[in-house]
Amino acid sequence: MSDTTEASKQPYQQAGTTDADKQFNQGIEKHMTRNSELHTLTTGLTDLDELLGGGLQPGQLVLVDGPPCIGKTGLGVGIALANAKEGVATAYHSLEMSAAQLGTRLVASVSGVDLSRIKSARLSDDEVSRFQAAAVQLSPMPMWFVDPTRRTVAQLTRDACKLKRERGLSLLVVDHLHLIAEEGASLALSLEMAISRLKRLAVELDICIVLMGHLHKRPAQLHAFFHPHLNDLRYQSAIEHYPDVVLLLHRPGYYDPTVDQTWANIVVAKHRTEKTGVVSVAWQSACARFVDAPPPRFTSPHQCYAEAAY
Numbered sequence: 001m002s003d004t005t006e007a008s009k010q011p012y013q014q015a016g017t018t019d020a021d022k023q024f025n026q027g028i029e030k031h032m033t034r035n036s037e038l039h040t041l042t043t044g045l046t047d048l049d050e051l052l053g054g055g056l057q058p059g060q061l062v063l064v065d066g067p068p069c070i071g072k073t074g075l076g077v078g079i080a081l082a083n084a085k086e087g088v089a090t091a092y093h094s095l096e097m098s099a100a101q102l103g104t105r106l107v108a109s110v111s112g113v114d115l116s117r118i119k120s121a122r123l124s125d126d127e128v129s130r131f132q133a134a135a136v137q138l139s140p141m142p143m144w145f146v147d148p149t150r151r152t153v154a155q156l157t158r159d160a161c162k163l164k165r166e167r168g169l170s171l172l173v174v175d176h177l178h179l180i181a182e183e184g185a186s187l188a189l190s191l192e193m194a195i196s197r198l199k200r201l202a203v204e205l206d207i208c209i210v211l212m213g214h215l216h217k218r219p220a221q222l223h224a225f226f227h228p229h230l231n232d233l234r235y236q237s238a239i240e241h242y243p244d245v246v247l248l249l250h251r252p253g254y255y256d257p258t259v260d261q262t263w264a265n266i267v268v269a270k271h272r273t274e275k276t277g278v279v280s281v282a283w284q285s286a287c288a289r290f291v292d293a294p295p296p297r298f299t300s301p302h303q304c305y306a307e308a309a310y
């Protein structure tokens, strides 16, 4: 008798009995085991970690966006430091700063010493000891700076694979997207290709990639009073498809000198598996870092509206 019974000819089968169902159930079990083994990566910011469902995950591409000098590098350095401190193998690929400049940013971020005072070498005794303590804290951390002359995704991929193989890389910060060149492609195509390839790299190496971008297109006059949204970014199709998480930086004081200059918000504008929302943090300009902060005190009705409007 052939196996073409009535049941096997049905175009559908009872839920839970098909091969696809079995594969689905096995997939869920595997996913749950994997999740319990996953090492969540911190952002270094308590409320942000909470909103992100515990933090960032291996395999994720995280896009951090905002206008020039809003603090993208500050956030990237903070995420890299917070994880390297925990022993997470971390690489920082800055395409805009030398290793020495990046080193200065790291020391300022750890010590809280004013960046301009470090650069001018005019430090008080207290600052010298904080600087030295930060350097001692930094030296054993598993953090690598990637050669800033490596400017294509292919070069970046080779370096990341090597670091994964030799050092167990878990976190890669790429600062920033616009400086990655894809030869022979238009800017739009080059950026979309870079975003998609970095997503693939994150999955293939099972690492978290934090990518800084500047894809904002919103008119500046609105920025002080409203949080940025996902649809304020260019290259929507790439943004919709590839990053797992999109963080938008917003500092009302960036646009309006009359408001509290430390007040900053991080908008989780996209998250593939968690809810979106906004967290308030504090921006410390002198050492270019974000730190945890209590909820902001509203100093004008416009600022209240910015909170309520998201």
Ligand SMILES: Nc1ncnc2c1ncn2[C@@H]1O[C@H](COP(=O)(O)OP(=O)(O)OP(=O)(O)O)[C@@H](O)[C@H]1O
Pocket (backbone or CB within 6 Å): 066, 067, 068, 069, 070, 071, 072, 073, 074, 075, 096, 115, 116, 119, 176, 214, 285, 286, 287, 288
């Ligand atoms: N030497 C310094 N002294 C004082 N503030 C500084 C110094 N260096 C940086 N900052 C602060 O850090 C801000 C820039 O932060 P950051 O470099 O993280 O921004 P960004 O968004 O990464 O900039 P870009 O778009 O140029 O990459 C400046 O606007 C300033 O507030």
